[in-house]
Amino acid sequence: MLTVVTFAMLALSVDTVNMSKPAASARAGYHHGNLREALVDAALALARTGGPDAVVLRAVSREAGVSHNAAYRHFADHQDLLGLVSERCMDELAALMNRHIARVRTRNPVERAWARLSATGRAYIDFARSEPGWFRTAFSAAHPSPTEEAEPVEGPYGILAARLDELVEVGALPASRRPNAEYAAWSMVHGLSSLLVEGPLGAIPEPEVARAVDTVLAVVRRGL
Amino acid sequence: MLTVVTFAMLALSVDTVNMSKPAASARAGYHHGNLREALVDAALALARTGGPDAVVLRAVSREAGVSHNAAYRHFADHQDLLGLVSERCMDELAALMNRHIARVRTRNPVERAWARLSATGRAYIDFARSEPGWFRTAFSAAHPSPTEEAEPVEGPYGILAARLDELVEVGALPASRRPNAEYAAWSMVHGLSSLLVEGPLGAIPEPEVARAVDTVLAVVRRGL
DNA sequence: TGTACATCAGTGAACGCGCGTTCACTGATGTAC
C-alpha cells in the first residue's frame, strides 16, 4: 500500500521535472491528461489478479493515484467501467486466439483447417489458465449477444465461426454438419476452461490437464 | 421487511399456543429446536434465487427468524455454511441426474447405455437452466476433488463415470476410448450450461437452445 | 499579446448501506443428588 503511493508520487515528480507537456498516460499536475485510459488500465491490472470482483471503483482510483470519485468524470458508474473492462478482456482473448491461429504451419488444406480449429481451442484454454482473472472478467458482464453483434468477426465467437466455415470450404466438414457446430466447439472448450479455472478440476496435476485438453479437442474433431 | 417480522411473530405465537413440544423445524420458544437445518434451508432458499452471493450470514439468520449471530452456534463461520450449502446443491444435481437416468426405457443394451449417458447430460443442463442459483452455488465453493473423493459414486462425477463404464461394458465404447472420456463429456455439458446460464448465450431463444443441446449431445456421442 | 471568464477535471468530506465477527449477557434445558 505505502509502496504503491510512493511509486505514484515518484512518477509524478519525474514527469513534472523532465517534461514540458503531459504524456499520454502520465500524470502531469492537477489535470491528469488521460485519466480514462489510466483508470481502465488500473482496472485491468486489478481484474488480472482478482477477477471481476476486484474491479472496485475505489480501488481502481486508488491504483490510478486519483481521488475515489474522479472516475465519475469518465464513467457513468461502476457498471459502466466494469463492462468496458470486460470487453477489453474479451479483446485480449480474441487476440490470443488469432496469434495461436497465425502460428499454424500445416500445408495440407484439410489438416490445416483442423489445426487452426484446434489452435483456437487451445488458445481459449490457455487464456483461461494463464489469465484466470481476465477470463472470469470477460464472462462476468453481459455483452451484446454474440450472434447479433455488430462486428461479430472481431470477437472470439466470430473467430470460431470463421474456423468452422473454413472447415466446410476445404471439404473437411460436410455442410450438413455445419449448423450449430459453434455450440459444440465453444461449449467444449469453455466447459473445460471453467472446470479447470474456477471449478472442481482446479487441482488436478499438469500432465492430467494436458491429457484432458487433448481428449477434449479430439472429441470435438471426431464429433463434428 | 416489516412483513417478514410480522409473519415470524405470528408463526411463533401459533406454535406456542397450539403445540406442546417443538416440531422438528419450527420455532417453539427461546430455543429453536433445529436451527442448524433451518439455517441451511434458509440459505438454500436464498441461493436458489440469488446464487452464492446471496448466501449472506445476516440474511440467512433474518430468513430463519433468528438474531444475526445465532448461526455461530452451528457453523464456524460464513465459509463453513456456504460450503455446506454448496454441497447440498451438488446433491440436488446428482439426484436430478439419477432421476433422469432411471426414466430411460430403451431395451437394446447399447442404445440404452447411450440413452442413459444422454439423460445424464440433459439432466445437468436442465438443472443449470431451471435452478441457475443452485447451479452457480454448487460450483462456487471448492469441494474435495472429485477424483479423490471418498464416495465418488454419489456425486455427479461418479454418476458420469458409471455411465461411461456402462458404455464399455455393453461394447458401445471401445475400452481404448474410455480413458479421459469424463473430461470430454463433462466439459461439454458444463460448458453449454455455463454459457446458457451465466454466459453470453443467456439470451438466445428457446428453440435455439434445444438445437444447441441436441448438437452438443450428438457431438459427444460421435466424438467418443 | 493580454485579460476576463466559462468550462472542464479534479478534490475532500460526507451519507447511508450491509457485511462478518466478537462480546457480555440471559433464558431454557437437562442432569446429579
Place this chain on the structure above:
DNA sequence: TGTACATCAGTGAACGCGCGTTCACTGATGTAC
C-alpha cells in the same frame, strides 16, 4: 419428586470495514475579445 447448578442456545449491542454515490468546492485550461 424437588432442587441446585452446569451447560447450552439463543440475544442485543457494538466494532471496524469497505463500498457506491453525491455534494459543494477549486485549481487548471482554453477561448473570446
